[in-house]
Amino acid sequence: MKALVLEERGKLSLRDFPVSMQVGPNDVRIGIHTVGVCGSDVHYFTHGKIGPFVVDEPMILGHEASGYILEAGSAVTHLKAGDRVCMEPGIPDPTSRASKLGIYNVDPAVRFWATPPIQGCLIPEVVHPAAYSYKLPENVSFAEGAIIEPFAIGMQSAVRARIQPGDIAAVSGSGTIGIMVALAALAGGCAKVIVADMAQPKLDIIAAYEGIEVVNIADTKLASAVAQATDNWGADVVFECSGAASAILDLPQIVCPGGTIVLVGMPVDPVPVDIVGLQAREARVETVFRYANIYDRAINLIASGKVDLKPLISATFAFEDSIAAFERAAEQRPSDIKLQIQVAK
Numbered sequence: 324m325k326a327l328v329l330e331e332r333g334k335l336s337l338r339d340f341p342v343s344m345q346v347g348p349n350d351v352r353i354g355i356h357t358v359g360v361c362g363s364d365v366h367y368f369t370h371g372k373i374g375p376f377v378v379d380e381p382m383i384l385g386h387e388a389s390g391y392i393l394e395a396g397s398a399v400t401h402l403k404a405g406d407r408v409c410m411e412p413g414i415p416d417p418t419s420r421a422s423k424l425g426i427y428n429v430d431p432a433v434r435f436w437a438t439p440p441i442q443g444c445l446i447p448e449v450v451h452p453a454a455y456s457y458k459l460p461e462n463v464s465f466a467e468g469a470i471i472e473p474f475a476i477g478m479q480s481a482v483r484a485r486i487q488p489g490d491i492a493a494v495s496g497s498g499t500i501g502i503m504v505a506l507a508a509l510a511g512g513c514a515k516v517i518v519a520d521m522a523q524p525k526l527d528i529i530a531a532y533e534g535i536e537v538v539n540i541a542d543t544k545l546a547s548a549v550a551q552a553t554d555n556w557g558a559d560v561v562f563e564c565s566g567a568a569s570a571i572l573d574l575p576q577i578v579c580p581g582g583t584i585v586l587v588g589m590p591v592d593p594v595p596v597d598i599v600g601l602q603a604r605e606a607r608v609e610t611v612f613r614y615a616n617i618y619d620r621a622i623n624l625i626a627s628g629k630v631d632l633k634p635l636i637s638a639t640f641a642f643e644d645s646i647a648a649f650e651r652a653a654e655q656r657p658s659d660i661k662l663q664i665q666v667a668k
């Protein structure tokens with residue numbers, strides 16, 4: 324079966340790749356329809372590694388996917404051939420201590436698509452646990468199904484924040500994840516979300532959503548915009564999605580007394596934190612790593628029409644043009660939010 328393979332850093336090929344298609348009793352075999360190109364896929368392409376995860380043998384890329392069931396294992400009851408689904412890319416060990424606690428996203432044994440040595444899903448068929456495959460309602464497209472993965476990180480961030488209705492939130496960084504976080508925060512009950520970045524084209528895209536205000540930090544600091552919007556009180560919740568050291572240092576000036584900071588962005592290296600500034604506001608700090616028990620709710624929000632992710636899909640490439648899709652993603656055009664690859668015709 325042809326797959327999009329990262330042979331080594333900087334070298335992609337679309338070629339036959341041997342994968343096992345053995346369907347266990349609790350598995351489903353899925354025809355992949357659409358796969359989103361994620362920043363992590365692009366980072367493996369351009370750098371060959373992310374932190375301790377190094378691509379030292381050929382690896383299929385892709386983890387944000389939707390598709391349709393081709394075959395269901397003998398013990399699977401909630402899915403049947405023909406059902407449209409999206410998939411969680413991380414498979415934990417269901418017997419692990421983390422899984423038993425419901426925090427399977429931090430199970431050290433999790434096997435996550437396109438994270439060495441686990442293969443990704445830019446290939447026409449995959450076998451996946453049925454428990455991590457979610458049926459898509461009629462009115463949710465394959466493209467929306469494939470963008471649920473990054474939206475799930477936004478949802479996890481909103482859950483970790485413990486938003487209360489009417490909260491004012493600030494989001495530092497309007498990359499794909501910052502945008503997902505802002506939309507999830509609105510859906511989670513925030514009255515207003517102030518999004519800050521330097522990339523005006525991205526700010527323009529997110530500003531089109533009702534309830535979002537944007538700040539270009541080239542002219543205005545996020546702290547001043549939040550102070551102005553809140554009578555100098557501060558934001559109830561600050562979502563740090565930039566991973567930038569300067570933004571992290573500024574967090575105490577943005578959060579309100581007793582407020583919450585959610586660390587979503589991942590700095591490449593350790594960065595300084597103003598601990599006394601946080602203590603003086605008795606701020607609660609939360610961290611986010613992927614998501615757990617989020618997909619059903621994310622699908623519900625999209626199906627209900629309360630969250631519309633379609634404007635965030637910037638371009639769709641045919642499977643044959645996958646390498647071009649990755650080359651464009653590596654250009655990091657400021658107007659591109661999400662590029663997708665349609666694997667099925």
Ligand SMILES: [Zn+2]
Nearest residue numbers: 361387472473
């Ligand atoms: Zn992703």
